[in-house]
Amino acid sequence: MAGTGPKLALVPGEPAGVGPELCVRLAQRPRDDCTLTAFGDAAALRAAADALRLPLQLLEESAVATRPGDLPLREFPNSAPSVFGQTSPRNAAAVIAALDAASDACLHGEFAGLVTGPMHKAAINAGGFAYTGTTERLAERAGCDVVMMLANDVVRVALATTHLALREVPDAITRESLERTLRITDAALRRDFGIARPTIAVLGLNPHAGEAGLLGREEIETIEPVLAALRDEGFALVGALPADTAFLPQKLVGFDAVLAMYHDQGLPTLKYSGFERAVNLTLGLPYPRVAVDHGTALDLAGKGLADPSSLFAAVETCARIATARAALS
Known part of the structure; x- marks a missing residue:
């Protein structure tokens, strides 16, 4: 199951939305185009796996995924328990910290690309962060x-x-x-x-x-x-x-x-x-960033109804671009 291509950082996004369960579905698929490391909350990912009745083994960041359900993780714990469909401003700090850390890891060359799940702008702003969108935040962080x-x-x-x-x-x-x-x-x-x-x-x-x-x-x-x-x-x-x-x-x-x-x-x-x-x-950006083209879908969270196609396509696209950039360097 381990990929041999570029290393990509994966940010699930809003923990109360469908992002964590889409990442769990992603972890079930064998890959040979890239390796993935999630940046997020372990409990939210485990809850999503339980709701979907799918295997999930969260690994040390340096570990290699070899089985369906394996997912290396750099953890950013939420401050409040995550409840499907109910955002909490208390978790905004962890969501932003995960995004910023993944961005910085790409800027420093530790990862070759970034894949992001859906964020909830209102919850992040309610948590005390001025946030208009991930595109704008990544641009500001990269200074470009x-x-x-x-x-x-x-x-x-x-x-x-x-x-x-x-x-x-x-x-x-x-x-x-x-x-x-x-x-x-x-x-x-x-x-x-x-x-x-x-x-x-x-x-x-x-x-x-x-x-x-x-x-x-x-x-x-x-x-x-x-x-x-x-x-x-x-x-x-x-x-x-x-x-x-x-x-x-x-x-x-x-x-x-x-x-x-x-x-x-x-x-x-x-x-x-x-x-x-x-x-x-x-x-x-100095690195490829690809995201899903949908929102947090709070009404679908935890029900197993969310379509993972956009996240699958985002990973495939990011891996392809990262590989193309590496060939030019």
Whole structure:
């Protein structure tokens, strides 16, 4: 069962949600593409295994998984007992400590990549931590600019802005930020996905991509000038495109990725096209980070109903990218 590929850190996320049980299901599968070490609470993982009636042997971090259910663990104990479906702000410190430690281990080269389960933003903030999302926290810890991308077998969608209120989006899209996002996305598609000259479709911000200024001038004043400048450098950019037609199947076949201007402009289509196998990538970090593309599903926790496909896909994607990066080094 032991993998021979890159070492990946695995963070289950919110202990009251489905993250621990998805990790238990993951531990049942033989791997030859990577090795996994969990960063989290032992009791929450054991409770999940008991609820699923699956074997789980939590090993010393240095041990090697050889049987179904083996999972090396670096433990971060919760302050309060974890109850399925009931978040506790008292456990926010352990959740954040596990995430930060896994991030630091990747930054220091101890692990080749990071896979994260679903976090519960409200519980973490209620526990005294200013937290808008894992993408933002990892970027701050690494001291670099990043781009959030979600991907499945149908489409890759990168985001110009992430977790912002809709009224804040137009002001957050500047020429500088848009250029930075496109450079990071293009570089990641080349390095991590092996695409020699990626074609990126860029959506407009407004309906009909502004309708030549009638419905908004962001396309004319911000988006199009950036695209023109980068095209002069050799970037393959299409747009600005109206978002309501950019995802038509006959158009997607010509794109390696789509850049959406805000969260709910691009992600509903991606999730509709294949939610179960979708993953969340953080482009621009010094290491690959891939997460599940779903929330904590508190209503499903402990019932054995949560679909583990996204976590399985996240591990496979992270292992593949880590292997590709190692081959380039």
